[in-house]
Amino acid sequence: MKKPLLLVSLLVGILLILDQCVKLYIKTHFIPGQYEPLIGNWFALHYTENPGMAFGQTFGSGMWAKLLLSIFRMVAIGFIIYYLLRQVKSKASTEFLMVIGLVLAGATGNLIDSLCYDFFFPLNPCDAFNQMPGTGNKGFCKMGQFQYAVELRHHGFLLGNVVDMFQFSVSWPSWMPILKGQQVFPAIWNVADACISSGVIWAIIRQKKFFAKKEVPILD
Numbered sequence: 174m175k176k177p178l179l180l181v182s183l184l185v186g187i188l189l190i191l192d193q194c195v196k197l198y199i200k201t202h203f204i205p206g207q208y209e210p211l212i213g214n215w216f217a218l219h220y221t222e223n224p225g226m227a228f229g230q231t232f233g234s235g236m237w238a239k240l241l242l243s244i245f246r247m248v249a250i251g252f253i254i255y256y257l258l259r260q261v262k263s264k265a266s267t268e269f270l271m272v273i274g275l276v277l278a279g280a281t282g283n284l285i286d287s288l289c290y291d292f293f294f295p296l297n298p299c300d301a302f303n304q305m306p307g308t309g310n311k312g313f314c315k316m317g318q319f320q321y322a323v324e325l326r327h328h329g330f331l332l333g334n335v336v337d338m339f340q341f342s343v344s345w346p347s348w349m350p351i352l353k354g355q356q357v358f359p360a361i362w363n364v365a366d367a368c369i370s371s372g373v374i375w376a377i378i379r380q381k382k383f384f385a386k387k388e389v390p391i392l393d
Contacts, residue, residue: 178261181274188278192364193285196336200290203338205300215343221361222302222334224326236308236327239287243331246284253277269383275372282365283335290333298323302334337361 203209203220210217224239257273296303298312305326312325326332340361345352376383 177267177270178258180267181257181261181270184271184274185278185281188275188364188368189282189285192278192282192368195338195364196286199336199338200294205297205302215341217340217342218338219340219361221337222300223337223361224302224305224334236332239327239332243284243287246280246287250277250280250284253280266383268379269376272372272375272379272383275368275375279365279368279370279372282363282368286335287331287333290336291328291330296325296328298325302326335363335365337363337366339363339367 199218199220203218205220205222208217208219253273253276257270257277260270260273298304299314299316303326304314304323306324308324308327310325310327312323313320314323326334338361341356341358343357345355345357347353
């Protein structure tokens with residue numbers, strides 16, 4: 174029991190450190206909206222922040238919507254840990270435990286942003302991702318000699334944005350009906366998002382092995 178759990182813990186720890194190191198580097202070395210190609214013109218770093226779930230999905234602009242999202246993340250992480258321990262106890266395959274570990278690392282990585290980042294980084298009213306109409310939280314953006322009022326996202330514990338930075342810049346070919354010229358995958362994402370997606374895809378591909386039905390003996 175100890176060895177599989179140790180392996181998964183090591184995997185989760187490494188992925189969390191990687192996720193947070195990349196995010197902190199982007200926060201401290203990039204300006205919002207900065208775009209830097211990594212591999213040709215199709216894969217780049219593009220700094221933005223996401224007030225909601227993975228790939229920019231939100232529950233709304235209200236403070237309670239953000240709080241509920243963060244609380245949902247915490248409950249989900251608690252359930253994943255409980256499920257992981259149950260699977261370890263039932264001697265599930267190391268491969269399946271690694272899949273659970275990927276999802277756990279991803280969910281935890283994004284929760285850390287919401288929990289902590291607002292305590293360490295100031296909120297800039299001029300950053301587009303900090304502006305959220307409908308919150309009623311007034312602020313002022315000053316640009317040169319000009320100043321204008323904006324509505325800001327709520328700020329504090331459980332209310333922080335998630336830092337995103339990776340982007341594929343690949344468009345559908347011109348011969349493709351309807352989709353031609355559009356981005357194949359327009360979302361900007363991070364290491365944590367990649368962990369969750371990889372874990373889910375891995376589970377789907379290997380579902381026959383992971384969730385094999387037990388044969389019930391036929392009684393004469």
